[in-house]
Amino acid sequence: MEVAILLFDRFTALDAVGPYQVLASVPGVTVAFVATTPGLVQADRAPFALSANRALAELTDPDIVLVPGGPGQVALMTDEIVLSWLRDAHAGSTWTTSVCTGSLVLGAAGVLKDKRATTHWLAMDQLAGLGALPVAERVVFDGKVVTAAGVSAGIDMALALTVELAGPDVAQTIQLGIEYDPAPPFDSGSPAKAPPHIVEYLRSRSRFVLEGDRTRPSS
């Protein structure tokens, strides 16, 4: 079973690497990092650069598609090469998945039409405009489409997907192997729980948080 994790200029590192760490541990699963052009792909902050080992054109029928989010998602939503690849890959996939604002890219490709889906909490309003039915949950399954909330939610999504792929024993083995017994120092990881002034601060900077501080790439 082959997983294709889409990389693109200005992706968010943990969106891709959290699910990678889980899915690459599932017996029988291989993971490819795919990009329009193979080679180093820059994340949303220098100096993070991850190597894409396959070109989109080389891997057109992955079993699982995974689209991370990140500021580069804005440019991706009008990138016909990527959107067309996503449509084709989705047509043949067993699972089509996203993390964070990766779901907006799935939406732009038409994959989320009338699907229950989630995204980063700051981007929730944008989902409905793409034909999806936004759901404020951490991991949302609708048929073969699985979307995760912001950044770190990809780890939970990948573990839930592992249950589907290989059963609960394998998922629990991987969870214990990566010692995923989370203990964040605060209970502030969702807008419903964080102190109001923190939520307001991020809302006031939502464009910066979601789209980054660099000039939007023209290509």
Place this chain on the structure above:
Amino acid sequence: MEVAILLFDRFTALDAVGPYQVLASVPGVTVAFVATTPGLVQADRAPFALSANRALAELTDPDIVLVPGGPGQVALMTDEIVLSWLRDAHAGSTWTTSVCTGSLVLGAAGVLKDKRATTHWLAMDQLAGLGALPVAERVVFDGKVVTAAGVSAGIDMALALTVELAGPDVAQTIQLGIEYDPAPPFDSGSPAKAPPHIVEYLRSRSRFVLEGDRTRPSS
């Protein structure tokens, strides 16, 4: 403030990338990925390869040192170039930190002598042999030395460190920004909580889990 994340052949991806995602978001912090030789560094499973942008010799006085774990840690524990760099970097650091079996490398460098420290639960026995005082906690502070438990614990460690670096408001802002409101599908992320047959299975394969399935590199 400069963070040096040490990369080495066969590191575990999430050990490095979890804390990276948090620390790179702290205002005033820059992160460098350092390795003996800059360029692509292979993680413990192909095709994951992350780019190291600085050589150890170029960055000898980071404010924060972070050592991830992974099967390559075994070779690193006798790599005098790395151990000597770690000793020097630790001498001048504000914080010296590790994730997972990265603490065994800190131990091999002599940094953990009589320090309370933690590591991946399967490696806990090895810590005492390196002069440390093993503690089965997720994140352990002892003076300026901060160690985290296995793989995913680096995220919690980095958030706790962010409190020290920049205060609780910044830490909570980052936690909400990465929507770190964890919801694993099982409560099986520690040996105290996982089903006994899962714990036993991983214990029986502990050498494989910690050191990987490839022949130990000779260099």
